[in-house]
Amino acid sequence: MFKVGLIGCGNMGEAIVKGLVRSKTVKSTEIIVYDLNPERIKYMVEEYNVAGSSSNRRVVENSEIIILAVKPKDLENAVAPIKQFFKGKILISILAGTPISKIKSLIEDVFVVRAMPNTPALIGEGAIGITLEKENSQIREKVIKLLSPLGVVVEVDENLMDTVTGLSGSGPAYVFMFIEGLIQGGVKCGLNYNQAKELAVQTVLGAAKMLKETGEHPSILRDKVSSPGGTTIYALHKLEEKGLKNAIISAVEEATKRSRELSK
Ligand SMILES: NC(=O)c1ccc[n+]([C@@H]2O[C@H](COP(=O)([O-])OP(=O)(O)OC[C@H]3O[C@@H](n4cnc5c(N)ncnc54)[C@H](OP(=O)(O)O)[C@@H]3O)[C@@H](O)[C@H]2O)c1
Incomplete structure (x- = not known):
């Protein structure tokens, strides 16, 4: 079982993996990644020594925490066909402007955490707003520990996520x-x-x-x-x-x- 699974190895997905590996929060061998573009998977495997997956389903089935880093328009394609495999997992979504309720309408059985990082997360100096779908101190601790190497983590109510975007996101x-x-x-x-x-x-x-x-x-x-x-x-x-x-x-x-x- 991998600790972290990444769906979408673009700019932000890479920044997150880089931060995790660099800070030794998670060992590279404890991370599995998938992207629609096989070249991106190959690059991530070579650059960060993480495991490459053959599908999103394999990422979800084999990870404790899944980080979703596709563009908002690709949300449904990325998760809906494999919704049954999320049971008992934590999903951290960094999709801008995508409410927790939207994700829960596609996957019922998962604990969703919404996060809004900014680009300095690329160098471990980000400012990250997070919202948990509901109170859970164990999950909060786990998520903050995971995201802290990327920068400062501040928890806010979900209705303030747009303000986080307006302040630290932009x-x-x-x-x-x-x-x-x-x-x-x-x-x-x-x-x-x-x-x-x-x-x-x-x-x-x-x-x-x-x-x-x-x-x-x-x-x-x-x-x-x-x-x-x-x-x-x-x-x-x-x-x-x-x-x-x-x-x-x-x-x-x-x-x-x-x-x-x-x-x-
Ligand atoms: N960039 C920022 O400053 C920033 C800040 C905060 C939050 N965000 C959020 O972070 C997310 C990612 O942004 P980004 O800039 O990293 O985007 P990006 O560079 O386009 O990366 C997204 C990656 O996901 C891949 N993908 C698309 N559909 C997929 C699927 N079904 N399964 C697996 N992989 C899939 C894409 O592949 P293809 O290119 O082949 O489609 C692409 O490589 C967005 O939702 C954005 O709102 C970004």
């Missing part, structure tokens, strides 16, 4: 845009691109780590670096005037709304 793109602005500002004021990029990336990384390690409210740390009449308070005034924080709040809200629309 969030890396907002941060990339902010970093781009820092770089362009640096270049405009005389730095070359490489110098500006190195300084900008480390500034965001350092500020985020500081926030995490001190546990302080962002406004407290912001006030601490704003000396009277200094450069920072002048810059902060300009950011307020241009509406940076309002723009970010609206971005999260818009993405949340769009995620809700796409789920329908």
Whole structure:
């Protein structure tokens, strides 16, 4: 019996296997994978030393926890024909905008956990929202232990999964845009691109780590670096005037709304 079975070896499926193997949470020999594309299975076997399966049915029959990482449009094809083999198993679905009820309408006899990772999970720095179909502390512990190597895991009610998508799911793109602005500002004021990029990336990384390690409210740390009449308070005034924080709040809200629309 394998500990983890993966259905769909695309970008996210690979990221998950990579995180599990790299962190030694699960041994590569305890993972079995399947994809419609045989080339992807071959690649996963060669790259991560996992077992390749000949079908989704074999993955489900032989795994304790199954991770479903196909596109939402492929859900039914991937699971409906083999629904009877899920009995007593845990299914972690990472399908965006796909409610637990939709999955349960296709497979009744399975425990479903919905998870929403983001792309930094590729390097073990993801932010992952999860929802369990119902309270079960043993399954929660198992799932959190399994997903933690991919990043921080936060449990939310299912009705907030669209908000998770709007904040952390799409969030890396907002941060990339902010970093781009820092770089362009640096270049405009005389730095070359490489110098500006190195300084900008480390500034965001350092500020985020500081926030995490001190546990302080962002406004407290912001006030601490704003000396009277200094450069920072002048810059902060300009950011307020241009509406940076309002723009970010609206971005999260818009993405949340769009995620809700796409789920329908
Ligand atoms: N990318 C992200 O940032 C992100 C973040 C959070 C959640 N997600 C979710 O993660 C899921 C996967 O996304 P992705 O970007 O990794 O997609 P992807 O790269 O297209 O990977 C999906 C893989 O599943 C395969 N597949 C399709 N039908 C299958 C079936 N019946 N049985 C087995 N394998 C099958 C596909 O093969 P073919 O190409 O041959 O069809 C493809 O290799 C999506 O549901 C998405 O909503 C993605």
